[in-house]
Amino acid sequence: xxxxxxxxxxxxxxxxxxxxxxxxxxxxxxxxxxxxxxxxxxxxxxxxxxxxxxxxxxxxxxxxxxxxxxxxxxxxxxxxxxxxxxxxxxxxxxxxxxxxxxxxxxxxxxxxxxxxxxxxxxxxxxxxxxxxxxxxxxxxxxxxxxxxxxxxxxxxxxxxxxxxxxxxxxxxxxxxxxxxxxxxxxxxxxxxxxxxxxxxxxxxxxxxxxxxxxxxxxxxxxxxxxxxxxxxxxxxxxxxxxxxxxxxxxxxxxxxxxxxxxxxxxxxxxxxxxxxxxxxxxxxxxxxxxxxxxxxxxxxxxxxxxxxxxxxxxxxxxxxxxxxxxxxxxxxxxxxxxxxxxxxxxxxxxxxxxxxxxxxxxxxxxxxxxxxxxxxxxxxxxxxxxxxxxxxxxxxxxxxxxxxxxxxxxxxxxxxxxxxxxxxxxxxxxxxxxxxxxxxxxxxxxxxxxxxxxxxxxxxxxxxxxxxxxxxxxxxxxxxxxxxxxxxxxxxxxx
Amino acid sequence: xxxxxxxxxxxxxxxxxxxxxxxxxxxxxxxxxxxxxxxxxxxxxxxxxxxxxxxxxxxxxxxxxxxxxxxxxxxxxxxxxxxxxxxxxxxxxxxxxxxx
Numbered sequence: 008x009x010x011x012x013x014x015x016x017x018x019x020x021x022x023x024x025x026x027x028x029x030x031x032x033x034x035x036x037x038x039x040x041x042x043x044x045x046x047x048x049x050x051x052x053x054x055x056x057x058x059x060x061x062x063x064x065x066x067x068x069x070x071x072x073x074x075x076x077x078x079x080x081x082x083x084x085x086x087x088x089x090x091x092x093x094x095x096x097x098x099x100x101x102x103x104x105x106x107x108x109x110x111x112x113x114x115x116x117x118x119x120x121x122x123x124x125x126x127x128x129x130x131x132x133x134x135x136x137x138x139x140x141x142x143x144x145x146x147x148x149x150x151x152x153x154x155x156x157x158x159x160x161x162x163x164x165x166x167x168x169x170x171x172x173x174x175x176x177x178x179x180x181x182x183x184x185x186x187x188x189x190x191x192x193x194x195x196x197x198x199x200x201x202x203x204x205x206x207x208x209x210x211x212x213x214x215x216x217x218x219x220x221x222x223x224x225x226x227x228x229x230x231x232x233x234x235x236x237x238x239x240x241x242x243x244x245x246x247x248x249x250x251x252x253x254x255x256x257x258x259x260x261x262x263x264x265x266x267x268x269x270x271x272x273x274x275x276x277x278x279x280x281x282x283x284x285x286x287x288x289x290x291x292x293x294x295x296x297x298x299x300x301x302x303x304x305x306x307x308x309x310x311x312x313x314x315x316x317x318x319x320x321x322x323x324x325x326x327x328x329x330x331x332x333x334x335x336x337x338x339x340x341x342x343x344x345x346x347x348x349x350x351x352x353x354x355x356x357x358x359x360x361x362x363x364x365x366x367x368x369x370x371x372x373x374x375x376x377x378x379x380x381x382x383x384x385x386x387x388x389x390x391x392x393x394x395x396x397x398x399x400x401x402x403x404x405x406x407x408x409x410x411x412x413x414x415x416x417x418x419x420x421x422x423x424x425x426x427x428x429x430x431x432x433x434x435x436x437x438x439x440x441x442x443x444x445x446x447x448x449x450x451x452x453x454x455x456x457x458x459x460x461x462x463x464x465x466x467x468x469x470x471x472x473x474x475x476x477x478x479x480x481x482x483x484x485x486x487x488x489x490x491x492x493x494x495x496x497x498x499x500x501x502x
Numbered sequence: 503x504x505x506x507x508x509x510x511x512x513x514x515x516x517x518x519x520x521x522x523x524x525x526x527x528x529x530x531x532x533x534x535x536x537x538x539x540x541x542x543x544x545x546x547x548x549x550x551x552x553x554x555x556x557x558x559x560x561x562x563x564x565x566x567x568x569x570x571x572x573x574x575x576x577x578x579x580x581x582x583x584x585x586x587x588x589x590x591x592x593x594x595x596x597x598x599x600x601x602x
Contacts, residue, residue: 210560342583356520357598379505
């Protein structure tokens, strides 16, 4: 038998159900991997081995008693530290929430525990999910398990903001993890680490209990090693929740059962505006390969146009900071989290000192941008204009989907970059989200699947974008690529 | 549009962020870089486009008008609400004196 930590979610679930191994053995194996990698990769902010063991013990007892098992029975997972977990510190990778111990459980994490999953720990991320490299965490960088071939051993970014999730899955510290995606925070880290991840239609997963960044964009979704595991996880995570006003009151489809890599009769759109000047050769090749794979799966490939693509990033960097500046106003040193009360300070001084001490540089930058674009005199020029352009971007997709069923594009403009390589210039970092932001602005389901390795031996991802509510179409096209890519590369263990 | 030190100081005050002179000096060019980049949105013809309000069509719901409809978010949770407060006294959040 192969190592338990090499198994997929589907294989762990099946093995536990048939009794090939116990949930307890699985939890122990992953707990050991988490502990062994912590120093080198820093993927977790805290490990919760006892939580994983407790959940496993319950599954093993249920099985022994002949009780029905949940959809994730015996599967230990990583939880991005943006999800509130009752009795377990939840920080959003910030100093201001260090020590915050929620009195309640987020809706999505509760669904996962109810399905029999256990928690290996709280995964590191960019602070308040603001970043594309996991370099803005108060708790230190996450190091990607991948390294460029040809030596050098430069520490690479695992992507962001779900960088702890991506690194942990790629390094076999967990078979699956939760992520959240505001402008690409599931897809970009998945692409950087050779794993899969899907952001569902806005509203599929409840935002209740997830630390808010930009509420009109934030969506939770799963990250795992293959498409089937993403489908299994998403089925559990999705569903109506009265506690989130934007939650979709729709039945959750049986995505796993509906999986099919046969794309006969489907049309795949290739957006011409995603072909950038001076595009990375390897990314271009992976995209062409993806087109060939989807044709081979029976799909017809058509050219499409998304004319406002170039405006998606600047639109995003108005709307997301605007919403963030408003959402993050709650951190005031009064109700939870850090308080900095200088001698003789009044209430206003306390707010300003607390927020100065508790937020990192990128978070402050976005709060300032957001406050500026929402301020009197500038609101219409920036914020209203951005919301109008957002309407046009969304309309582009609606038009495009009249002529195709799913869109294929690269996930990122390059493979993983080295830590420190882009952190000096915020704009350069923002540009890394060029391919992922448009689908976020339009609230569409979108997924990244591994396509292959670049010339440096680093993973590249392909992105599939679907119509609203058509996660199935996205998963199926992802599966068609997965079946043909045969991506089996994994980082060689050095940690 | 570009911002100067005084404007950034004003925004920071609005956002309740204490910033030092040195931080201000560093932020001005950074914010100007970002703002001049997002300036390109002004060239987009938005005639006929309403500002986006909901990205996916959805209806806002009203819950039943009953107390404790959802016990998790209903009332009677004083101790849980105060559990993470940096300072709580007599069942209230405590803050520095605000009335002289």
